[in-house]
Amino acid sequence: MKKVKPQSFVRWFDRQFDSNTGSEYFDEFLQRLEHFPSVLNKLLKSCPIEASTRKMGDKWSVNENIGHLILLEDLWRIRFRDIKEGKPDMSPADLNNTATDESSFNNMLFEELIKNLASERHKTIAMLQKMSEEDLLKTSMHPRLHQPMNIIDLMYFVAEHDLHHLYTIQSIIGNMENI
Template sequence: MLIQPLDGEYATYYDQYIGLVPEGDIRGILEQQLERTTQFFANLSEEQGDFRYAPDKWSIKEVIGHIADTERVMSYRLLRIARGDQTPLTGFDENAFVSGAAFASTPMSELIEDLRAVRRATITLLRGVTDEAAARVGTANHSPISVRALAYIIAGHEIHHLNILKERYHIS
């Protein structure tokens, strides 16, 4: 079982995500999120997908794309570190990722399908992570990060954005 990461296994910035994840097996948590989150988004119309709560904020479609892209980046880091690769990994600019994508013109159904595919890939990747590999620490964005911390960040990042959608976009 992948347990919650220990202090020192990740930069304190990620406390905001890891602290949102409930106790339990992270693999099971990610599987439960897959169903709940995709159903949450499937209930939204195309018009709702285009909604922004302020002119300079991302649309719901862009938030969905951002969640998927961030999971891709974190899963890639997880893969590299789990396999023992100690090459320092760079950060990424989430705003550049969103502005460089075509999320606004992508149908909601395709964004949801993409999110499902990314999560399924993360889940299958984690099935092959041993306890030894889960504790491995590498470097990403100039900070130490463990494999298990990356798994928790993926789950917590999604929770974070769903909370924002509920609070600021008034979606339930």
């Protein structure tokens, strides 16, 4: 099992990631990615609707965090494809998260959002399952981190991004209980 440094409450953009992770971690990371929507669903089973849409200052609500994850699934697939196709650089993300901020995720039920996330994640999992051993070893440069990443590295990056938002959602729910 890959050692995970406890960086859960480090700002996402301050996180550091190793690269050149071996293909022996493929199944572990695939499982983390595949099971994340159900982990999120379990966490939110007892979350009141009003708590899922409440914002704390300028921070995203629970629903907006989930919506952000949905929006990023397409980027993850594009980046996996970039690596597989041997592109020197991965496609960039909108670091301002404009699409998340402009979406109306608070007008949706979190159950619907999780269902959408599971559907999008299923497409990503299906894509990853078709990768060859040779594909797993190719690298492309991550645009923000400025380091080469292979498919496994990016899988870990995505799984850690999921975890970052899971911790954020747990914190939001915990803060709601204290109000």
